[in-house]
Structure formats: structure tokens, C-alpha cells
Amino acid sequence: MNRLVERIEARTPAHRDRAVDGLRALALLAVPTGHWLLGGFTLSGDGALHNASPLSAFPGLAPVSWVLQMLGIFFLVGGYASVLSYRRRTGSTRAWLGGRLARLGRPVLGVTAVWAVLLPLLHFGGGVPVDTLRTASTLVVQPLWFVGVYTVVTALTPLCVRAARRLGAWAAAPLLGSVAVVDLLRYGPHADAVPSWLGLLTILPGWLFAYQLGVSWGEGRIGRRHAWALLVGGAALFATLLLAFGYPMSMVGVPGEARTNSHPPSLLVLALAATQSGAAILLRERLGRLLARPALWAPVVVVNLSAMTVLCWHQTAMLAAAVPASYAGEVAGLVGAPDSAGWILARLAWMPVFAALLVAVGRYARAFESPWTRTGPGRRALAGVLAAGFAVFALGMG
Template structure:
């Protein structure tokens, strides 16, 4: 490990912004950690597993979701990195966008195509119940919505750059205001007269908010004074929304709850993103110095090189443990109602197994992140058809 760290250190360019990579790695690892800790399974009489959450029984765990919900950091860093890449690019903007979007699309196409092939094999070959496969499909798709949203905001990068150059950090303010207006309509005194589809209007501005902050940061338009404003203002807004406006405390959906913060993002999500963004900007220099140590820098590089693999396959790793275990009946922390302290402790003990399975899967799945230069047109078309078929099944259309 020491030799590996030394080789990575030797190959790292002197101009590499280690703090940005460190923040990205932190946000990436928060995704599987959150899903593994706050997601569980119940076992029905027919042996099928169904989604459940310890948050249903332990509302006091909601603050954990404030820490584990780090998509604000991910979008912030994504905006910052996109500006640097956009600035270095020579040639038409469409070529830059094509390259960025291909890096996002290949791993998604890979995981959905593989699962499309696995579904009939698991059902007809190994007798896995249909409800288990629907549960699995839902979990596999769950993190992929993020890739779709990130694809859209990435395509808007040229416009975000123009806004940042003209308005600086304030370019994100209209996005915050837009979400606030929609939330007022959804939850205000006239909420009964508002159509349910109105919440969809929050999806783009809700996630573009932190990305725009990152673009402004990359353009050098965010100062430490601005960062303190984001940190303090975001925290104050977050507290006010919880205490006086009745927003749900959990940043992730809780089964049985009528309201959710993240799907689509509510104003509370933006308040948390502002708080996290301010803290990240203020801590950038310290984090950069800390990551000068090869032993700390090496895992950051490994995580960043496997970013899409982690995002796309971490639910598969948990399912690889849970589905076989379901044949043995209820196993605390793995398959069984997440409604006890014992379950929480057991789930913590299962986490290394999930991580190990993800590493094993990643050895083979990481190839989807590389350009498919050796893949013919027919194979690409087959992968597309399989992915589309899986999407139809996962979304409950079949």
C-alpha cells in the first residue's frame, strides 16, 4: 500500500487541486454509506424482500441524513471542475459536452444492461421471487436519477458560466427564490388548490443551485466573505424551516411519510447545500494541505477514478448479500425489519461486507467507465435495448 501511495503521488501533477478531489471523494462515499445505513429490507411470507428504513422507527436518526446527504457538495465540486475543463477545452462547445456526457452515460448503460440480463436468470434460473426483483430494480435505479439530473446541469454549463461572470455568487439566488416560491405554493395556505405536478418544477433549479455556486467559485467570484454568508445564512434558513415551517427533518424519503425533502428537492435541501458549500469553500486550503500526505491522497485518487462505478453499483453490492441471505430467513441487520437498536448495530457490522462486495464488483464493472472503443455498433445497440427493457421493468411499466 505504501508503494502504491508513492506511485500515485509521483504521478500526480503539481497543479492538481487536491482539495476539490477530496471533497468529491467525500461526497461520493456518502452516497453508499447513506444508502447502506438508512436502507433495509423486510421479508414477506413468500420469501420476497421489500424496502424498509430504520428512519420509520427511529426518527431521531434524521440528523444523520444531514451529514450523509452531501449531493450539495457533489454539485458544487462538479460545477467548479466543469468550469476548469470548459476553460481548457479548445473547439466547439458541443464536443466538450459530448465528451462529458459520454462519461456519465456509459456506466449507466452498463449497469442497467447487466441487470436486464440478470432478471430472467435470477427469476427462472434461481427462483428469486418477482417482488424481490422489483425491490432490487428500484434500488438499482434509485441513484441513477442523480446521473440524469447531473447530465442536464452539465449541459447548462456554458450558460452557468455566463451567469457567473455577470452576477458572481448571486447567480444562484434566482434558483433559490424559484424553489422558495414553489414550496410556498405546495405547502402554503392555498396548497389544496395547487396541482401535485407543480413540485416537478423544483427539480432543475433545486439541483442547479449548488452547481451554479461551484461555477461561480471556479470563475473566482466567490470570496471567503461570501462563503461565510453561505454557511451562516444557509444554517439559519435550515433551522427556521425545521422549527417554524414544519419541514420534515430527514433529508431522505421515509416510508409512510406524506412529505419528502429530496424528491423533488425542497427549500431545506438548498439550505443544507448552501451550508455545506460555505463550509467546503472555507476549508479548501486546509483540506488541500492535509491531502499532501501520500497515504491520504492515494484513496482519494482511487475513489475519484471509480466515481461512476461506486455510484451505479453500490446498491448491487448490498443486494448481492441480501438476496442470498433471504433464503435463510430473517437475519438481523441484513434481512428483517429495521426497528431495533440491535438492527442498527448489526447493520454497522455488515457494512464491511457490502464494501468488499462493491470492490469485487468494481474490478469488472469499472470497464464501463472507459471508452467503448472495442465495442461494435450491434453490441452497443443490444446494450441500449437491454437498458431500456430494464427501465420499463424498474419503473413499474411492465
């Protein structure tokens, strides 16, 4: 381990922004932590697994979701890093975008193609109920929506750079305003007359907001004064929306609740993203000094090198424990209604197991992050067909 730490330290360029990498790793690890802590399974009479959440029985846990919902930080850092990469590009903008989008697409194609093969094997070979497979497919797809949105946002980087150079920190303000208008329409006094699809209009501006802040930050247009404004203003807006306008307390969807903050993103998501972004910018120098220590820097590098693997496969790791356990009936913290303090304690005990399974799966799954230089057009086409088939099944159209 010491040799690995020394090797990573020796290979780190002096100009590397360790704080930004640290923020990315923190936001990334919050995704599996949140899904593993706040996602449970119930067991039906036929032995099938169904999704459940401890938030239904313990609404007081909602503040946990405020901490673990760190996609605002992820988009902020993504915008910042994209600016640096965009400046260093040696080819055309189109080639630059193509390279970045390929790095996002390969792991997604890999995990969905593998699951397309696993589904019939598990059902016909292992006797896994179809409802369990639908639950599993939903969980696997759940984090992948983020990749799709992030892909679109990344493609808008040149436009975001222009906006940042012209408007500076204010470039993100129209995005905040557009989400506020949509929220007013769908939650205001005339909400009954508003079509249900209107909320979808917040998906792009809702997640582009923090990315645009990151681009402006990378362009040097956001300083400490702006960061304090984001922190204080975002926190004030967050509290106002919760206390005065009745927004749901949880940042993630809760089974049985009519409203959700994240799908599609509400104004509360942007308020949290602004708060987190302001705090991240203010803490950047302190975090950079902390990560100057090789022992702390090495895990950050490892997590960042496996970013898409963690994102795409962490639900598979949890399912690798839950599906076999379902044959034994209810297992504390793994299979059974998440409605007791005992379940929460047991789930915490399962977390290291999920992490170990993710490491085991990731040893092989990381190959999907590398360029597919040895994969011919025929195999790529087959992977695409398999991925499409899995998507159809996962979305309930199969």
C-alpha cells in the first residue's frame, strides 16, 4: 500500500488541482452511499424483490438526503474541469466533444449490455423471478439518467464558456429563473390546469445550473465574494422553500409521495446546489492543502480513475448480495421492510460488504472505461442492441 501511495504521488503533476479532484471524488462516493443507505427491498409472497425506502417510515431521515445529494458539486466540478480541458484541446471542438462523450458512453453501454445477457441467465438458469429482475433493472438504470443529462450538458460547454465570458457569475441566473417559473406554474394556485409534462422543462436548466457555475468558476469569473453570495443566498432560498412553500423535505423520491424534488429537479435542488457550490469554492484552498498529504491523495486518485465504474455498477454490487439472500427469506438490513431502527443498524453493517462487492465487480468492469481498440464494429453493434433491449425491459415496456 505504501508503494502504491508513493507511486501515485510521484506520478501526480505539480499543477494538478487536488481540491477539484477531491470534490469530484466526494460527490461521486455520495451516490452509492445514498443509494445503499436509502434503498431497501421487500419480499413478496412469490419470493420476488421490490423496492422500498426507509424514508417512508422515517421521514426524519430526510436531512441525510441533503448531505448525500451532491450532484450539484459533481456538475460544478464537471463544468470547471471541462473549461480546463476545453482550453487545452489541440483539435477541433467537435473532436474534443467526441472524446469526452465517448468516455461517458462506453461504461453505460457496457453495464447495460452485460445486464441484457444476465437477465435470461438469471431467470431461466437461476430461477430468479421476473419481478426481481424488473426491480434490479430499475436500480441499474436509476443512476444512468445522470450520465444522459451530463452528456447533454457537456455538449453545451462551448456555449457555457461564451456565457461565462460575457456574464460571469450571472450566467447561471437565467437557469435558476426558468426553473422558478416552471415550479410556480406546476405548484402554484393554478397547478390543476398545468399539464403533468411541464416539469420535464426543468431537467436541462436544473442540472445545467451548477455546471454553468463551474464553467464561470473555471473562467475565473467567480471569486470568494460570489461564493459567499451563493452559500448564503442558496441556504436562505432552501430554508424558505421548505418552511414557507411546502417543498418535500427529502431530496430523493419517497415511495407513495406525490411530489419529488429530483425527478425532475425542483427549485429546491438548485438552492442546494448553490449552497454546496459556494461552500466548495470557499473551501477549495483548505481542501487542496489537506490533499497534499500522499496518504489522503491516493484514494482520491483511485476513485477518480474508476468514476464511471462506481456510478454504473454500484447498484449491481448491492443486488449481488440481495438477490441470493432473498432465497433465504428476510435478512436483516438486506431483505425485508426498512421500517425499524434495527434495519438501519443492520444496513450500516452491510455497507462494507457492498463496497467489497463493488471492488470485486470493478476489477473487471473498469475495462469498459478504456477505449475499445480491440472491439470491432460488429461487437459494438451487438453491444448496442443488447443495451437497447435491456433499456426496453428496464423501462417496463418489455
